[in-house]
Amino acid sequence: MTMTRPLAINEVINNQQLCEVFLCAPQGGMRKSNRTNTLTLISDKTKLYDDKVVGDIYHYTGMGQSGDQKMSGQNLTLAESDNNGVEVHFFEVIKPREYTYRGQVELAGEPYQGQQKDQDGRERLVWIFPLRLKDSKAKFTKLTSAMNDKQELQEEFKEIVEVDNLPIPQTEKERLIKGRIGQGKFKEFLIERECKCALCGVTNPRVLIASHIKPWSVSTNEERLDVNNGLLLCPNHDALFDKYLISFDLQGKIVISQTLDETARMFLNVHNGLRVKLNDMQLGYMKEHYQKFNLINDKI
Template sequence: MKIQSIPNVVNELEEEFRALQQVENLPITDTEKERMVKARIGQGKFKKLLIERECKCALCGVTDPRVLIASHIKPWSVSTNEERLDENNGLLLCPNHDALFDKHLISFDVHGKIVISQTLDEVTRLFLNVHDELRVELTEKQLSYMVGHYQELN
């Protein structure tokens, strides 16, 4: 188990508190607020698991955990509670790559090689740092989630 310094723990708690305050101020029912809080807490646990596994963007290598996003391979909205927290259902990605992955504009084949949507023009590909040579290392368990993602490529 990795022990964090007190300032890091305090920063994480402050971030969580700010996020919870934002939820509290939303004009929604208490039940919806509770659901959002639980989702937020679960997302934090999920990201922590991915960072412990390897703290860098799976594609470009960005290592700053403040900007890395814990991206679900099988979308959170259609995952079971177990799948939502399963680190095998996730990749750490930088914001650019997360946005493309989340919108199914990039995915990965059975060998971890990137597959890029034909709808992305060359300028966008260059600007967002996606090209045919990129690949990710996928475990068998990650690959079982990736099959569904790959089929949804736009």
């Protein structure tokens, strides 16, 4: 027999219902049921995950939480699912305790090995299964979790870090790095979230600049990857912020250097009434910028 009742694509059920439909165990990311001859895969986006969706293919990490993963048990069942007659069903958990049914999947290619960290943070070998949905109308959720954003950023930043090894002056390096960050994924994520300059109405993505609030050169890798450490500004406002001619206090209210006279303020579109909305994480980074602003401007 197969599942005890059919499920509609995108139907949301709870864990108990899932167990009733597939007659499987109530826990685990890969649940084999001999009674229904099914293997249920659960992609839990609320947990730490290294899975990726590339195009229509879901790259699913196999079973085994610590040490190298072995090609045995349910990993082997999935690897042989082309010809062992076991139906493979796929669920996504986007909110805790809600299992969204995406339908049946099949292997889209040979399983391959990759390196990932285990639950204790140690590097180990895992098996990754490229999967495709059988129903052409069904879709995997594009992973937009913070986790996946970080992965994409990490890959891009690896290339940016190489700029550090170039035999060129530090100021030139920083200019190059800023240029690359300003064009890449970090900017994309900021545009998705903010849409426009934090201070004015400029929305054209081609002129908007993504900057780190805490500068790249003094940020830890974690801080470099943190979108909360980002600020989207138009070229004028970015230049002012970058040179500590403006900053923002703990209420998000603008502070302007007294070296900017009325004319400059008018042409650069800054005045004392401006403020930005910042979340707690952003405020943490801004605090350092604000302190440095005060330090520099007190000396003048």
